[in-house]
Amino acid sequence: xxxxxxxxxSLSATLLTIILLWSLLQWTAPWWLRELSxxxxxxxxxxxxxxxxxxxxxxxxxxIVMIDLIWSHYTLDLTRAHVANYGAENFSVWQRVxxxxxxxxxxxxxxxxxxxxxxIICEYWCGFDNSLLDGEIKSNQRATTLRFHGLLWPFxxxxxxxxxxxxxxxxxxxxxxAILLSPSNAIFLMLSGSSMAVWVHxxxxxxxxxxxxxxxxxxxxxxxxxTIAPLxxxxxxxxxxxxxxxxxxxxxxxxxxxxxxxxxxxxxxxxWPFFIFLLTRVHATRGQARERRWIGLLHIYCHTFFxxxxxxxxxxxxxxxxxxxxxxxxxxxxxxLPLAVAGLFGSLLPMAGLDARPxxxxxxxxxxxTLVIPFFTIREPLTAALVPGLFISMTALPxxxxxxxxxxxxxxxxxxxxxxxxxxxSFLSLYGFHLAMEGSYFGFIGGVIAAIVVPTSALVxxxxxxxxxxxxxxx
Numbered sequence: 143x144x145x146x147x148x149x150x151x152s153l154s155a156t157l158l159t160i161i162l163l164w165s166l167l168q169w170t171a172p173w174w175l176r177e178l179s180x181x182x183x184x185x186x187x188x189x190x191x192x193x194x195x196x197x198x199x200x201x202x203x204x205x206i207v208m209i210d211l212i213w214s215h216y217t218l219d220l221t222r223a224h225v226a227n228y229g230a231e232n233f234s235v236w237q238r239v240x241x242x243x244x245x246x247x248x249x250x251x252x253x254x255x256x257x258x259x260x261x262i263i264c265e266y267w268c269g270f271d272n273s274l275l276d277g278e279i280k281s282n283q284r285a286t287t288l289r290f291h292g293l294l295w296p297f298x299x300x301x302x303x304x305x306x307x308x309x310x311x312x313x314x315x316x317x318x319x320a321i322l323l324s325p326s327n328a329i330f331l332m333l334s335g336s337s338m339a340v341w342v343h344x345x346x347x348x349x350x351x352x353x354x355x356x357x358x359x360x361x362x363x364x365x366x367x368x369t370i371a372p373l374x375x376x377x378x379x380x381x382x383x384x385x386x387x388x389x390x391x392x393x394x395x396x397x398x399x400x401x402x403x404x405x406x407x408x409x410x411x412x413x414w415p416f417f418i419f420l421l422t423r424v425h426a427t428r429g430q431a432r433e434r435r436w437i438g439l440l441h442i443y444c445h446t447f448f449x450x451x452x453x454x455x456x457x458x459x460x461x462x463x464x465x466x467x468x469x470x471x472x473x474x475x476x477x478x479l480p481l482a483v484a485g486l487f488g489s490l491l492p493m494a495g496l497d498a499r500p501x502x503x504x505x506x507x508x509x510x511x512t513l514v515i516p517f518f519t520i521r522e523p524l525t526a527a528l529v530p531g532l533f534i535s536m537t538a539l540p541x542x543x544x545x546x547x548x549x550x551x552x553x554x555x556x557x558x559x560x561x562x563x564x565x566x567x568s569f570l571s572l573y574g575f576h577l578a579m580e581g582s583y584f585g586f587i588g589g590v591i592a593a594i595v596v597p598t599s600a601l602v603x604x605x606x607x608x609x610x611x612x613x614x615x616x617x
Contacts, residue, residue: 148223148309153210155308157203161254162299168196169292172285175274186275193273196288197265200295201258208255211242224307226315237322244323244331250302252328256335257298261291261342270343286346293410293513294338301403301520330372337368338411345415359419366411373404390579393524394463402526406519413533414512416597421501421540424604428544428552438543442504445542446485446511446535449568451478453531456572458524460579477525480518481532484510504543508536530575530593534568537597541604560603567595 171193179189214222215229215238228245229238243252264270272280272287323331344362392398454474455467464470488510489503511532519525542564545557571592577585 148311150221150310150312152308152310154207154224155305155310157207158299158303158308161200161203162296164196164199165292165295167292168288168295171196171288172274176281179275190273190275193275193284194265197258197261197291200254201262204255204258207251208242211251212239215239215241220314220317221311223309223311223315226317227307228320229317230320231317233320240322240328241320244328245320250298250331252331253302253335253338254295254298256332257294257339260336260339264339264343268343270347272346283346287342290342290345294342297407297516297520301516327376330376334369334372334376337365337372341365341369341411348415348418359415362415363412366408366415369411370404370408373400390461390581393579394461399523402519402523403516405526405529406516409515409529409533409536410512413536414508417508417536417540418505420537420597420600420604421505423601424540424544425501427604428549438545438547439501439503441546442501442539442543443489443507445539446507446532447478447482449531449535449572450481450528451475451531453529453534453572453575454478454527456576457527457530457579460576473524474527477518477522477528481511481515481525481528484514486510488513501540501543504539512536530572530589534571534593534596538564538568538600541600560599563599563603564596567592567599571596 175189175193179186182189211222211224213219214225215233216235218225218229218231218238220226220229224242228241230241233241243255270283270287272284274281274284274288276284341362344358344365348358348362389398451471451474454477455470458464458473459467459470464473485507488506488508491506491509492503515525515528515532542561544552545561571589574585574587574589574592578589
């Protein structure tokens, strides 16, 4: 986490903690900054500057952190835990500079640094220079960007950064073995942090526009893949085909925390944008149900809870520390309950005025679960066992939710065919991950392929099926 230990003042830990607190201002800025600008319209330029500082200040603080760490490495100040753990007496000056970012065991500072740097580049040079004080569309895009920043900064600082790395002590420490990262791994880290910033800005634009064009979602998904894939390649956390027999044991021992964090982050980076895209696509082609809309919404809730719980049971049951099926059921239920509560609270967002999208209750329901699952995974890595079920539900239910509603232009045969294909592939995906936890490499490959087929099938099925009447809520 960002707060450093030790018995002396640590400038780096203090600045990282300020960034952690600053993320709260980013999250709430769409409310308080707009109100201040309305009440003091004469100072509009000052508020625009404050708007820019919301994303610029973390970069400034990280720059100071880097200077502080580089200087401590350059002087070989062994009262700094970062130097003692990741420095070396025989390093050249350039190697000591590299050690502050690209050392074995302390690489994660590079991700927030390049995330912040790329965010500023996107804002000033890539056409994403929106402001909360602009028109409605640009203002909403900026609000979405700031909220993602307010979410991702705590995740990056709490999930990947040890407080002990930034501790300062009164007495020098004994220096440990230090190894610099290879150039390819350093590039992986820079690419991951930069892609995450690009993802934020592309998603903020995607969330405000008519997203019936497939090219837009492709860009967002590509940015998400370029964020997750380098982390997996850097850590080497996916076992080779001959190592899967030991993988479940490693999971049971808690050694796969990074893989769990990447899986939970993938729900936000990949699952959520595709859900938004498919939700809008289905609404554009099938319209709003005239009757029994509440049944479709109830189906969304029940299907998500069932598949999320089932995902945990199927993946956890083969672990050597799970004694029986009943133990897997109770553990999965325990892990799922906080997500369910967050989702149900999110479904109340339309009451706060966030009801511009189709199915606003379902939109808020999945948003709540998507935002909290990475943070619960930080506390308990086994929460990642729920990720496949939640991903499958998110990417299938915009379509499946229409099957129980009264729609004259949607035949029973088509409903049954679509439901059968999607449900069969959903169960096959979970079963593939079950086989993977039992040591099957091909089971993992099959589970991933089936999980990809589910949203692909939903996208193929979500095409025009006849003339859609333009009607509102059910009668």
